[in-house]
Amino acid sequence: MSSFDNLKSIGLKATLPRLKILTLFEESKKRHLTAEEVYKTLTDEGLEIGLATIYRVLTQFEQAGLLIRHNFDQGKGTFELTSSQHHDHLVCTKCGHVEEFFDNEIEKRQTDIANKLGFEITDHSLNLYGECKNPAECKNNK
Protein backbone atom coordinates (compact mmCIF):
# COMPACT_ATOMS: atom_id res chain seq x y z
CA MET A 1 0.00 0.00 0.00
CA SER A 2 1.34 3.42 -0.91
CA SER A 3 1.78 6.15 1.68
CA PHE A 4 -1.02 7.96 -0.07
CA ASP A 5 -3.48 5.10 0.33
CA ASN A 6 -2.15 4.50 3.81
CA LEU A 7 -3.28 7.97 4.83
CA LYS A 8 -6.65 7.70 3.15
CA SER A 9 -7.35 4.38 4.81
CA ILE A 10 -7.03 5.94 8.25
CA GLY A 11 -9.31 8.82 7.31
CA LEU A 12 -6.70 11.55 6.95
CA LYS A 13 -6.34 13.83 3.96
CA ALA A 14 -3.25 13.12 1.91
CA THR A 15 -1.45 16.40 2.46
CA LEU A 16 2.15 17.13 1.62
CA PRO A 17 3.35 17.35 5.24
CA ARG A 18 1.75 14.00 6.10
CA LEU A 19 3.12 12.29 3.02
CA LYS A 20 6.61 13.62 3.66
CA ILE A 21 6.60 12.58 7.29
CA LEU A 22 5.30 9.09 6.57
CA THR A 23 7.77 8.61 3.73
CA LEU A 24 10.61 9.75 5.96
CA PHE A 25 9.86 7.01 8.48
CA GLU A 26 9.50 4.45 5.69
CA GLU A 27 12.75 5.28 3.99
CA SER A 28 15.04 6.65 6.69
CA LYS A 29 17.99 4.52 7.75
CA LYS A 30 17.29 5.71 11.29
CA ARG A 31 14.04 4.02 12.28
CA HIS A 32 13.61 5.96 15.54
CA LEU A 33 13.08 9.71 15.27
CA THR A 34 12.07 12.56 17.56
CA ALA A 35 9.79 15.40 16.45
CA GLU A 36 12.80 17.69 16.32
CA GLU A 37 14.71 15.23 14.12
CA VAL A 38 11.78 14.93 11.71
CA TYR A 39 11.53 18.72 11.60
CA LYS A 40 15.22 19.21 10.96
CA THR A 41 15.42 16.52 8.29
CA LEU A 42 12.48 17.84 6.31
CA THR A 43 13.54 21.46 6.71
CA ASP A 44 17.02 20.57 5.48
CA GLU A 45 15.41 19.04 2.40
CA GLY A 46 13.95 22.48 1.68
CA LEU A 47 10.44 21.65 2.79
CA GLU A 48 8.68 24.48 4.61
CA ILE A 49 6.86 22.89 7.46
CA GLY A 50 5.93 24.09 10.94
CA LEU A 51 7.05 22.25 14.04
CA ALA A 52 3.48 22.35 15.31
CA THR A 53 2.38 20.40 12.27
CA ILE A 54 5.00 17.76 12.94
CA TYR A 55 3.66 17.30 16.46
CA ARG A 56 0.06 17.17 15.28
CA VAL A 57 0.82 14.66 12.55
CA LEU A 58 2.96 12.45 14.77
CA THR A 59 0.16 12.34 17.33
CA GLN A 60 -2.41 11.52 14.66
CA PHE A 61 -0.22 8.77 13.26
CA GLU A 62 0.26 7.38 16.73
CA GLN A 63 -3.48 7.36 17.38
CA ALA A 64 -4.05 5.67 14.03
CA GLY A 65 -1.58 2.97 15.00
CA LEU A 66 0.86 3.92 12.25
CA LEU A 67 3.57 5.00 14.69
CA ILE A 68 4.58 3.99 18.20
CA ARG A 69 5.86 6.51 20.72
CA HIS A 70 8.73 5.63 23.04
CA ASN A 71 10.12 7.48 26.03
CA PHE A 72 13.78 6.55 25.69
CA ASP A 73 14.97 9.87 27.10
CA GLN A 74 13.49 11.99 29.79
CA GLY A 75 11.22 14.67 28.38
CA LYS A 76 11.45 13.81 24.72
CA GLY A 77 9.32 11.43 22.63
CA THR A 78 10.80 9.12 20.01
CA PHE A 79 8.66 7.63 17.25
CA GLU A 80 9.01 4.61 15.00
CA LEU A 81 6.85 2.91 12.39
CA THR A 82 4.64 0.25 13.89
CA SER A 83 6.05 -3.00 12.58
CA SER A 84 4.28 -6.29 12.19
CA GLN A 85 6.33 -7.76 15.00
CA HIS A 86 6.38 -6.22 18.48
CA HIS A 87 9.89 -5.76 19.82
CA ASP A 88 11.87 -4.14 22.60
CA HIS A 89 14.92 -1.89 22.45
CA LEU A 90 18.55 -1.52 23.36
CA VAL A 91 19.59 2.13 23.43
CA CYS A 92 23.23 3.17 23.30
CA THR A 93 23.71 5.97 25.81
CA LYS A 94 26.88 7.10 24.02
CA CYS A 95 25.68 7.52 20.44
CA GLY A 96 21.91 7.12 20.60
CA HIS A 97 21.92 4.06 18.36
CA VAL A 98 18.84 1.91 18.85
CA GLU A 99 18.82 -1.84 18.32
CA GLU A 100 15.71 -4.01 18.40
CA PHE A 101 15.12 -7.43 19.85
CA PHE A 102 12.32 -9.81 20.69
CA ASP A 103 12.26 -12.56 23.27
CA ASN A 104 9.25 -14.77 23.54
CA GLU A 105 10.08 -15.99 27.02
CA ILE A 106 10.31 -12.45 28.40
CA GLU A 107 6.96 -11.58 26.79
CA LYS A 108 5.36 -14.64 28.31
CA ARG A 109 6.68 -13.99 31.80
CA GLN A 110 5.45 -10.38 31.67
CA THR A 111 1.93 -11.58 31.01
CA ASP A 112 2.15 -14.13 33.82
CA ILE A 113 3.40 -11.54 36.28
CA ALA A 114 0.68 -9.05 35.37
CA ASN A 115 -1.98 -11.70 35.78
CA LYS A 116 -0.61 -12.71 39.16
CA LEU A 117 -0.67 -9.09 40.37
CA GLY A 118 -4.15 -8.35 39.06
CA PHE A 119 -3.19 -6.02 36.23
CA GLU A 120 -4.59 -6.08 32.74
CA ILE A 121 -1.67 -5.12 30.53
CA THR A 122 -2.42 -2.72 27.71
CA ASP A 123 1.16 -1.92 26.85
CA HIS A 124 4.70 -2.36 27.99
CA SER A 125 8.12 -0.91 27.41
CA LEU A 126 11.41 -2.65 27.95
CA ASN A 127 14.54 -0.66 27.26
CA LEU A 128 18.08 -1.78 27.89
CA TYR A 129 20.56 1.10 28.17
CA GLY A 130 24.25 0.68 27.65
CA GLU A 131 27.11 1.13 25.22
CA CYS A 132 27.77 -0.38 21.82
CA LYS A 133 30.96 -2.38 22.06
CA ASN A 134 32.02 -1.35 18.58
CA PRO A 135 33.09 2.34 18.66
CA ALA A 136 33.20 2.59 14.87
CA GLU A 137 29.63 1.41 14.39
CA CYS A 138 28.63 3.55 17.34
CA LYS A 139 29.79 6.67 15.50
CA ASN A 140 28.20 5.74 12.19
CA ASN A 141 24.76 5.41 13.65
CA LYS A 142 24.81 8.67 15.49
Place this chain on the structure above:
Amino acid sequence: MSSFDNLKSIGLKATLPRLKILTLFEESKKRHLTAEEVYKTLTDEGLEIGLATIYRVLTQFEQAGLLIRHNFDQGKGTFELTSSQHHDHLVCTKCGHVEEFFDNEIEKRQTDIANKLGFEITDHSLNLYGECKNPAECKNNK
Protein backbone atom coordinates in the same frame (compact mmCIF):
# COMPACT_ATOMS: atom_id res chain seq x y z
CA MET B 1 21.78 4.99 59.33
CA SER B 2 19.85 8.22 59.93
CA SER B 3 18.89 10.56 57.10
CA PHE B 4 21.36 13.01 58.59
CA ASP B 5 24.28 10.60 58.42
CA ASN B 6 23.06 9.43 55.05
CA LEU B 7 23.53 12.92 53.66
CA LYS B 8 26.89 13.45 55.27
CA SER B 9 28.17 10.15 53.91
CA ILE B 10 27.57 11.28 50.35
CA GLY B 11 29.28 14.61 50.95
CA LEU B 12 26.20 16.84 51.11
CA LYS B 13 25.46 19.30 53.87
CA ALA B 14 22.56 18.23 56.05
CA THR B 15 20.22 21.09 55.24
CA LEU B 16 16.55 21.25 56.08
CA PRO B 17 15.29 20.88 52.49
CA ARG B 18 17.46 17.81 51.92
CA LEU B 19 16.46 16.20 55.20
CA LYS B 20 12.77 16.81 54.53
CA ILE B 21 12.94 15.43 51.00
CA LEU B 22 14.86 12.33 52.05
CA THR B 23 12.54 11.70 54.98
CA LEU B 24 9.53 12.07 52.71
CA PHE B 25 10.75 9.28 50.47
CA GLU B 26 11.59 7.13 53.47
CA GLU B 27 8.24 7.53 55.16
CA SER B 28 5.72 8.15 52.43
CA LYS B 29 3.21 5.44 51.62
CA LYS B 30 3.65 6.40 47.99
CA ARG B 31 7.13 5.22 47.07
CA HIS B 32 7.16 6.85 43.64
CA LEU B 33 7.04 10.64 43.52
CA THR B 34 7.48 13.39 40.93
CA ALA B 35 9.22 16.68 41.71
CA GLU B 36 5.84 18.40 41.71
CA GLU B 37 4.43 15.87 44.19
CA VAL B 38 7.38 16.35 46.52
CA TYR B 39 6.94 20.10 46.26
CA LYS B 40 3.24 19.99 46.95
CA THR B 41 3.56 17.59 49.87
CA LEU B 42 6.23 19.61 51.64
CA THR B 43 4.52 22.92 50.92
CA ASP B 44 1.27 21.54 52.34
CA GLU B 45 3.18 20.66 55.50
CA GLY B 46 3.98 24.35 55.83
CA LEU B 47 7.57 24.08 54.72
CA GLU B 48 8.77 26.96 52.57
CA ILE B 49 10.80 25.43 49.84
CA GLY B 50 11.47 26.41 46.25
CA LEU B 51 10.68 24.10 43.37
CA ALA B 52 14.16 24.72 41.98
CA THR B 53 15.62 23.33 45.19
CA ILE B 54 13.52 20.19 44.84
CA TYR B 55 14.89 19.63 41.36
CA ARG B 56 18.46 20.29 42.44
CA VAL B 57 18.21 17.98 45.42
CA LEU B 58 16.49 15.19 43.49
CA THR B 59 19.24 15.33 40.88
CA GLN B 60 21.94 15.26 43.55
CA PHE B 61 20.30 12.31 45.26
CA GLU B 62 20.06 10.50 41.97
CA GLN B 63 23.73 11.11 41.23
CA ALA B 64 24.62 9.91 44.71
CA GLY B 65 22.68 6.72 44.06
CA LEU B 66 20.12 7.48 46.78
CA LEU B 67 17.24 7.79 44.32
CA ILE B 68 16.39 6.27 40.96
CA ARG B 69 14.67 8.25 38.25
CA HIS B 70 12.01 6.64 36.09
CA ASN B 71 10.29 7.88 32.95
CA PHE B 72 6.86 6.36 33.46
CA ASP B 73 5.09 9.24 31.74
CA GLN B 74 6.21 11.32 28.83
CA GLY B 75 7.86 14.50 29.95
CA LYS B 76 7.86 13.99 33.69
CA GLY B 77 10.36 12.26 35.94
CA THR B 78 9.34 9.99 38.81
CA PHE B 79 11.73 9.20 41.65
CA GLU B 80 11.94 6.42 44.19
CA LEU B 81 14.40 5.41 46.90
CA THR B 82 17.06 3.06 45.62
CA SER B 83 16.25 -0.22 47.29
CA SER B 84 18.58 -3.09 48.00
CA GLN B 85 16.79 -5.19 45.43
CA HIS B 86 16.43 -4.07 41.83
CA HIS B 87 12.90 -4.36 40.53
CA ASP B 88 10.66 -3.44 37.62
CA HIS B 89 7.26 -1.73 37.57
CA LEU B 90 3.63 -2.11 36.69
CA VAL B 91 1.96 1.26 36.24
CA CYS B 92 -1.82 1.66 36.30
CA THR B 93 -2.78 4.03 33.53
CA LYS B 94 -6.08 4.76 35.23
CA CYS B 95 -5.00 5.75 38.74
CA GLY B 96 -1.22 6.03 38.57
CA HIS B 97 -0.70 3.29 41.12
CA VAL B 98 2.72 1.68 40.82
CA GLU B 99 3.39 -1.94 41.73
CA GLU B 100 6.83 -3.52 41.84
CA PHE B 101 8.02 -6.92 40.75
CA PHE B 102 11.21 -8.86 40.16
CA ASP B 103 11.76 -11.82 37.88
CA ASN B 104 15.14 -13.49 37.82
CA GLU B 105 14.55 -15.20 34.50
CA ILE B 106 13.72 -11.91 32.76
CA GLU B 107 16.84 -10.33 34.22
CA LYS B 108 18.98 -13.19 33.01
CA ARG B 109 17.60 -13.16 29.50
CA GLN B 110 18.16 -9.40 29.24
CA THR B 111 21.83 -9.86 29.98
CA ASP B 112 22.11 -12.72 27.48
CA ILE B 113 20.44 -10.66 24.75
CA ALA B 114 22.67 -7.64 25.35
CA ASN B 115 25.77 -9.81 25.22
CA LYS B 116 24.67 -11.41 21.99
CA LEU B 117 24.08 -7.99 20.41
CA GLY B 118 27.35 -6.49 21.59
CA PHE B 119 25.96 -4.08 24.17
CA GLU B 120 27.32 -3.52 27.62
CA ILE B 121 24.22 -2.86 29.75
CA THR B 122 24.50 -0.07 32.29
CA ASP B 123 20.82 0.17 33.09
CA HIS B 124 17.43 -1.01 32.00
CA SER B 125 13.80 -0.14 32.47
CA LEU B 126 10.87 -2.48 32.14
CA ASN B 127 7.44 -0.98 32.65
CA LEU B 128 4.15 -2.77 32.19
CA TYR B 129 1.21 -0.43 31.63
CA GLY B 130 -2.36 -1.45 32.26
CA GLU B 131 -5.25 -1.25 34.66
CA CYS B 132 -5.63 -2.48 38.23
CA LYS B 133 -8.40 -5.02 38.27
CA ASN B 134 -9.62 -3.82 41.64
CA PRO B 135 -11.32 -0.42 41.18
CA ALA B 136 -11.47 0.19 44.91
CA GLU B 137 -7.78 -0.23 45.46
CA CYS B 138 -7.19 1.73 42.27
CA LYS B 139 -8.90 4.76 43.80
CA ASN B 140 -7.18 4.49 47.16
CA ASN B 141 -3.75 4.66 45.71
CA LYS B 142 -4.35 7.64 43.53
Place this chain on the structure above:
DNA sequence: GTATATGCAAAACTTTTGCATCCTT
Protein backbone atom coordinates in the same frame (compact mmCIF):
# COMPACT_ATOMS: atom_id res chain seq x y z
C1' DG C 1 34.46 33.02 58.08
C1' DT C 2 34.04 30.30 54.03
C1' DA C 3 32.03 27.40 51.07
C1' DT C 4 27.90 25.62 49.92
C1' DA C 5 22.82 25.75 49.51
C1' DT C 6 18.56 28.14 48.90
C1' DG C 7 14.87 31.06 46.88
C1' DC C 8 13.30 33.75 43.39
C1' DA C 9 12.86 35.04 38.77
C1' DA C 10 14.03 34.34 34.30
C1' DA C 11 15.15 31.17 30.75
C1' DA C 12 15.38 26.75 28.22
C1' DC C 13 13.12 22.99 26.10
C1' DT C 14 9.44 20.11 24.54
C1' DT C 15 4.78 20.05 23.37
C1' DT C 16 0.06 22.10 22.81
C1' DT C 17 -3.34 25.45 21.31
C1' DG C 18 -5.90 29.59 19.08
C1' DC C 19 -6.71 31.51 14.98
C1' DA C 20 -6.42 33.19 10.29
C1' DT C 21 -5.27 31.25 5.92
C1' DC C 22 -4.71 27.57 2.68
C1' DC C 23 -5.48 23.08 0.57
C1' DT C 24 -7.79 18.64 -0.33
C1' DT C 25 -11.79 16.57 -1.75
Place this chain on the structure above:
DNA sequence: AAGGATGCAAAAGTTTTGCATATAC
Protein backbone atom coordinates in the same frame (compact mmCIF):
# COMPACT_ATOMS: atom_id res chain seq x y z
C1' DA D 1 -17.81 25.25 -1.82
C1' DA D 2 -16.91 23.13 2.69
C1' DG D 3 -14.34 21.00 5.97
C1' DG D 4 -10.17 19.90 7.40
C1' DA D 5 -5.04 21.02 7.66
C1' DT D 6 -1.29 24.20 8.06
C1' DG D 7 1.67 27.93 9.83
C1' DC D 8 2.61 31.22 13.03
C1' DA D 9 2.72 32.96 17.46
C1' DA D 10 1.53 32.54 21.98
C1' DA D 11 0.99 29.54 25.89
C1' DA D 12 1.60 25.54 28.84
C1' DG D 13 4.30 22.15 31.44
C1' DT D 14 8.66 20.50 33.14
C1' DT D 15 13.29 21.41 34.27
C1' DT D 16 17.50 24.39 34.49
C1' DT D 17 20.18 28.43 35.58
C1' DG D 18 21.96 33.17 37.32
C1' DC D 19 22.40 35.64 41.17
C1' DA D 20 21.82 37.70 45.68
C1' DT D 21 20.96 36.03 50.24
C1' DA D 22 21.03 32.67 53.84
C1' DT D 23 22.85 28.50 56.14
C1' DA D 24 25.93 24.66 57.64
C1' DC D 25 30.27 23.50 59.21
